[in-house]
């Protein structure tokens with residue numbers, strides 16, 4: 001692939017269904033990505049830098065702000081990274097660590113691309129990855145809202161009977177749910193001036209969730225994809241997104257020459273209106289975002 005010096009572009013999102021007033025967090029994250037481009041010039045490092053800002057923010061469903069699983073105690077996080085230099089790494093269901101996106105970055109340097117659960121936690125311990133075990137009041141409030149949604153008659157997750165979460169309960173403690181999905185996952189896509197692309201994403205998962213649940217965020221081609229024609233990240237309810245291999249599908253449309261905005265819109269139109277979904281992307285010449293819900297976001301460059 002021959003790459004020539006060009007302009008950079010960064011797009012950051014704070015989750016389909018996220019609060020628009022969290023936009024300031026996305027703007028800070030995008031700014032951090034610009035600074036990283038000034039230091040390393042590397043698209044993936046810039047995308048990761050943006051995502052770490054959002055993981056540390058505490059308001060987004062990633063890193064320190066991750067939603068609690070249904071037991072109200074456990075946080076399980078997923079993250080992923082990919083670029084056009086061949087780096088690919090992901091983690092799923094990791095617990096008690098800071099910045100899962102940095103752990104995904106570390107996995108990309110191992111012989112594997114994806115570590116999950118206990119093995120991923122052991123890998124984090126082996127490389128002395130920093131720990132984070134604090135549950136904030138914001139996380140507890142989110143959990144209260146999820147429990148309230150489950151107690152209502154509308155499905156807390158579209159198309160799923162609320163009772164299914166009780167029927168398939170897989171926690172040690174007895175179910176005590178009083179029979180809203182929480183999204184706010186974060187992601188960033190970057191085109192560096194050297195023409196390389198990078199994508200990074202991180203989530204506490206889509207609530208409500210059983211233990212061990214994995215959505216689209218760490219699944220290559222579903223939640224994220226980067227190739228010579230661009231980079232794409234998805235957000236929304238992973239159970240639906242994976243069925244469309246959404247990020248790769250949108251990528252192929254962009255690669256085939258479809259205008260970026262049209263590709264994003266067409267990707268969202270694959271879904272029922274009840275399903276929260278959002279996309280961000282950069283191509284060789286364009287950058288943008290599209291969602292069927294409010295989605296805090298920021299863009300620098302195009």
Ligand code: ASP
Nearest residue numbers: 183185206215235236238
């Ligand atoms: N896609 C994430 C998941 O299903 C959630 C989100 O984007 O908000 O785990």
